[in-house]
Amino acid sequence: MNVTATLFGQMLTFAVMVAFVWRFLWGPMTRMLAERSRRIADGLAAAEKGKHDLERAQKRAVELLRETKQQATEVLAQAEKRAGEIIDEAKSHARSETENIIAAAKSEIAREINAAREQLRASVAQLAVVAAGRILEEEVDAKAHAKMLGAVVQQL
Amino acid sequence: MPATDNPVEYIEHHLTNLQVGHGFWSLHLDTLIFSWLLGAILVFVGWRVGRKLSPDAPSGLQNLLEAILEFVEGQVKSTFPGYSPLIGPLAFTVFTWVFLMNTMDLLPIDLLPKAASLMGIGHLRVVPTTDPYTTLGMALTVFVLTIYYNFRVKGPLNYLKSFLVHPFGIWLFPINIVMTVIEELAKPLSLGLRLFGNMFAGELVFMLIALLPWWAQWLPGGAWAIFHILVITLQSFIFMVLTIMYLAMAHTNDDGAH
Numbered sequence: 001m002n003v004t005a006t007l008f009g010q011m012l013t014f015a016v017m018v019a020f021v022w023r024f025l026w027g028p029m030t031r032m033l034a035e036r037s038r039r040i041a042d043g044l045a046a047a048e049k050g051k052h053d054l055e056r057a058q059k060r061a062v063e064l065l066r067e068t069k070q071q072a073t074e075v076l077a078q079a080e081k082r083a084g085e086i087i088d089e090a091k092s093h094a095r096s097e098t099e100n101i102i103a104a105a106k107s108e109i110a111r112e113i114n115a116a117r118e119q120l121r122a123s124v125a126q127l128a129v130v131a132a133g134r135i136l137e138e139e140v141d142a143k144a145h146a147k148m149l150g151a152v153v154q155q156l
Numbered sequence: 157m158p159a160t161d162n163p164v165e166y167i168e169h170h171l172t173n174l175q176v177g178h179g180f181w182s183l184h185l186d187t188l189i190f191s192w193l194l195g196a197i198l199v200f201v202g203w204r205v206g207r208k209l210s211p212d213a214p215s216g217l218q219n220l221l222e223a224i225l226e227f228v229e230g231q232v233k234s235t236f237p238g239y240s241p242l243i244g245p246l247a248f249t250v251f252t253w254v255f256l257m258n259t260m261d262l263l264p265i266d267l268l269p270k271a272a273s274l275m276g277i278g279h280l281r282v283v284p285t286t287d288p289y290t291t292l293g294m295a296l297t298v299f300v301l302t303i304y305y306n307f308r309v310k311g312p313l314n315y316l317k318s319f320l321v322h323p324f325g326i327w328l329f330p331i332n333i334v335m336t337v338i339e340e341l342a343k344p345l346s347l348g349l350r351l352f353g354n355m356f357a358g359e360l361v362f363m364l365i366a367l368l369p370w371w372a373q374w375l376p377g378g379a380w381a382i383f384h385i386l387v388i389t390l391q392s393f394i395f396m397v398l399t400i401m402y403l404a405m406a407h408t409n410d411d412g413a414h
Contacts, residue, residue: 001288005177006184010191010284010293017195017253022245025202028209029225030244036211 121153128152163367170269170363172279173287184287191284194256198249224252231397236404243403246301250294251396257284258355258388262381265362285355285391288348295348298399302343305406347398354391358384 128149174186205218214222228248236243260283272280284290306315319336320329358380365377 001292002180002182004180004182004184004289006182006187006287006289007293007296009183009188010290011297013188013191013195014249014253014294014297017199018242018246018249020199021202021249021252022242024199025206025221026225026245026248028206029222030229032209032211033222033226039211 125149125153166367167360167363169279170265170281170359173281174272174277174279184281184289186280186282187284187287187290190260190282191253191257191290194260194284195253198252198256224248228396232400235397235400237407240305240403240407242301243400246298246403247396247400250399251392254285254294254351254392254395255388257290258392260284261286261355261358261362261384261388265359265366283355283359285351286359288352291352291355292344292348294395295344298347298402299344302402302406305403309407343402347395347402351391351395354387358387 129145173184175182175184177183201217202221205215205221209218225248228251229244232243232247263282268282269280281287310318319333320326322332322336324332324335326332361380362377362384365373365380368376
């Protein structure tokens with residue numbers, strides 16, 4: 001075997017091949033692979049973060065629900081309490097009103113009784129005068145006996 | 157019927173390159189053209205794929221090249237100390253190009269030479285790696301690179317010093333010089349001749365099988381072709397690994413410390 005141009009030709013071919021592969025395939029492809037692995041890492045990190053966020057949100061939702069339930073219970077209790085108060089107020093109001101009405105009625109009755117009594121007295125006095133007149137068969141001077149009659153009437 | 161009545165002539169015919177010129181300017185046209193053709197296919201495919209790489213939806217060819225690239229990169233990372241931008245593309249080119257050239261061996265041995273002879277071309281050897289000019293050309297290129305990196309990484313003085321002190325220490329420097337020169341020269345020689353020898357022997361076996369009667373060819377021919385798929389892959393892999401290793405040794409500062 002001699003050293004010929006074929007040998008140098010093949011050496012040159014090899015060098016050119018390496019340069020071309022380097023420039024057009026190896027370079028872009030390694031960059032792309034690095035970019036891809038970076039994107040995959042980013043995606044995984046994002047997924048991890050999303051999972052965490054979801055967990056946190058779920059926890060927060062549960063907490064919120066619990067708080068809301070508690071608040072609702074509180075509001076309900078307050079409302080019941082208020083209702084009870086209102087009922088109690090109404091009851092006491094009604095009671096005092098009743099008492100007022102009863103008192104008014106009683107005083108009215110008393111007044112009526114008094115009026116009736118006064119009338120009765122007057123009627124009895126008259127009746128007594130008439131009856132005495134009939135018994136004595138003479139006119140009783142009402143004016144003369146007014147003092148006595150008044151005393152009688154007062155005893156009624 | 158055997159392919160020929162004259163086996164010696166048949167084999168010699170198949171081992172003769174398509175040659176033009178004389179002396180230094182003798183060119184093995186078949187070797188050059190087929191290696192250029194395969195190299196062009198590789199570069200074209202690489203350029204096509206590299207031009208529109210898709211990180212999200214890689215096409216079939218891109219997947220194939222990615223797989224090869226990651227395989228080569230794994231080899232480089234496990235062997236090569238530190239980082240060099242050249243070593244990856246170099247190893248990738250070695251592996252794919254040698255593999256493509258080796259694959260020509262799997263074509264039926266008489267197919268292209270017969271077609272060529274019908275077109276009036278007397279001789280044609282289709283497997284560039286069965287020509288030592290190809291394999292030694294690549295090996296010498298690697299050798300030039302190892303010397304370049306030896307000078308750059310170790311410094312010229314340190315590198316030349318290693319010829320004096322390696323492997324027996326400074327007092328035996330004449331022996332050291334001879335030993336180290338032989339060692340350094342053996343690297344490209346063994347690198348190129350290993351590939352050449354394997355491919356040449358493989359081709360020779362295909363020729364011998366082609367000399368059998370036609371009805372006896374399919375069994376040894378098939379078996380050897382299947383075995384040869386392993387050989388061509390293995391040889392391109394070995395060439396690549398040794399290329400990486402020689403360059404790694406050039407990049408290692410304490411070369412004598414083993």
